[in-house]
Amino acid sequence: MSKSTSISRRARLWVMKQCPETYVKLSRAYNSLLWKKEQRGLQGEIMPEGPPSVLFYSYYRCGSMFLSRALEKLAVANGLEHVDYCSYFVKVHPDQGSQLFDKATLARAFHPTGCHYGTLRRAYPVPSHELYRSVLLLRDPRDCLVSHYYSVRDSHTLNNRGNLEARKEALRTDIDQWVLGKAGQYAQDFEQFHARLVGKPGVLFLRYEEMVTAFPDFLRKVVTHTGLDKDQEAVARILEKADFEVSGENLLSHKRSVKPGNHLKKLKPETIDRLNGALAEVLELFDYR
Numbered sequence: 001m002s003k004s005t006s007i008s009r010r011a012r013l014w015v016m017k018q019c020p021e022t023y024v025k026l027s028r029a030y031n032s033l034l035w036k037k038e039q040r041g042l043q044g045e046i047m048p049e050g051p052p053s054v055l056f057y058s059y060y061r062c063g064s065m066f067l068s069r070a071l072e073k074l075a076v077a078n079g080l081e082h083v084d085y086c087s088y089f090v091k092v093h094p095d096q097g098s099q100l101f102d103k104a105t106l107a108r109a110f111h112p113t114g115c116h117y118g119t120l121r122r123a124y125p126v127p128s129h130e131l132y133r134s135v136l137l138l139r140d141p142r143d144c145l146v147s148h149y150y151s152v153r154d155s156h157t158l159n160n161r162g163n164l165e166a167r168k169e170a171l172r173t174d175i176d177q178w179v180l181g182k183a184g185q186y187a188q189d190f191e192q193f194h195a196r197l198v199g200k201p202g203v204l205f206l207r208y209e210e211m212v213t214a215f216p217d218f219l220r221k222v223v224t225h226t227g228l229d230k231d232q233e234a235v236a237r238i239l240e241k242a243d244f245e246v247s248g249e250n251l252l253s254h255k256r257s258v259k260p261g262n263h264l265k266k267l268k269p270e271t272i273d274r275l276n277g278a279l280a281e282v283l284e285l286f287d288y289r
Contacts, residue, residue, distance in 0.1 A: 016157070024164050031091040031159070037081070038088035041109050042099070048081055048114030054226045055110075055126065055134040056118030057197060059189060061147035062139040063208045067222075068119045070238045071135070074223065075116030077231035085109060086121045094160040100124045122189060123196040130201040133226045136193060139208035140288045141186050141279055142263040142272070145179040176271040179263075183278040190282040198285075209260045212244040 016023045040046055056071050058064035072082045089097040099105045101124060110117060112131035126132065153170035157163070170178060197203045204225040211218045216239055223229045263272065276283065283289050 020164055020167070024159075024161055027091070027157070027159050035088045035092055038083055038085055041083045041085070042105065044108035046081055046083065046115065047111045050079060050114030051227055052131060052133050052202075053110070053112050053115040053117065054080065054228065055120060055129075055132045056116070056137075057120045057123065057134065057193065058118075058137040059121065059139070059144060059186075059193070061144045061151060062137050063211055064119045064137060066242075067135075067137055067211065070219070071116060071118060071222070071226075071228070073238065074226075074228040074231070074234055077234040078228045079230075080114055080116045080228075082116045084118065086119060091159045094162050103127070123192040125196065132202055134197065134200075134203040135222055135226065136197050136203060136205045137208060137211070138190070138193065138205070138286065140260065140263070141183075141190055141282055141286075142179075142267075142275055142288075143260060145182060145186060145275070146175065146263045146266045148182070149175050149178050175266060176268050179267065180271065180274055180278070183275055187279055187282050190279075190286065194282075194285045212260075215239070215242045215244065 037046065054071065054075060056064075056068060058067070068084075075082050085100060086097070089099070100109075100120075100122070103125070106124065107127055110126050110132075112128055149170060152163075152166050173181075198205050204221065206218060206221065219235065219239060219242075223235055229235065263275070267275070
């Protein structure tokens with residue numbers, strides 16, 4: 001990150017922390033001017049020819065931001081159109097995200113060739129899914145919950161009023177209470193990822209823990225599966241810039257902690273026992289027992 005970018009980010013974080021209501025309004029107004037490609041895609045106007053389209057699925061706090069940016073760079077380097085519907089809805093129409101479960105919308109919005117779609121935050125029932133090359137990245141849901149709590153409370157961008165209300169809730173709730181309150185939604189979403197994606201044709205399932213401990217092998221699997229291997233210089237640049245080291249723990253940083261098993265340090269033993277019970281089926285399905 002350049003010095004000017006770092007200063008700009010710190011300034012943005014300061015405004016977001018000191019004037020959250022103003023920040024939400026400015027963010028909404030600014031984002032309403034962007035995302036034209038996503039608007040066209042939802043109308044069925046992006047239908048390029050080319051290699052199979054890539055679908056990148058991941059959940060909150062699974063390292064999805066890093067891999068999403070890497071895949072976007074590879075997709076563009078390989079001539080694919082990058083489209084990010086989930087970010088569009090979060091930043092422009094946060095009350096309309098359920099459109100991505102609508103069959104008619106999905107039939108218009110997704111095209112099986114020439115595109116990269118991501119990050120997709122749920123297991124949306126994209127038609128003719130087997131024609132795509134899909135990557136699913138997930139993490140131990142207990143670590144996700146812990147990381148998500150700190151992100152919502154301290155560092156996540158306030159793109160909309162829902163994010164602001166979520167921050168207020170996290171600030172008045174301790175971490176043990178918060179993770180137990182969100183565990184049911186996590187269980188539901190992870191179970192859908194498994195039912196609709198894991199083991200299905202054209203889907204590569206990878207773990208966050210592998211990404212942060214053995215990234216070169218991890219990236220090779222992604223590139224081979226997706227076919228985004230035409231520009232090896234782009235692959236080399238991503239490998240060179242990959243950095244999963246975190247010195248200390250900065251609550252205001254998006255990359256706060258990457259170590260697997262962080263929930264064991266942050267949660268009370270009785271909370272972990274209850275969380276294991278609430279997520280028992282998910283932990284079994286994804287072998288995180």
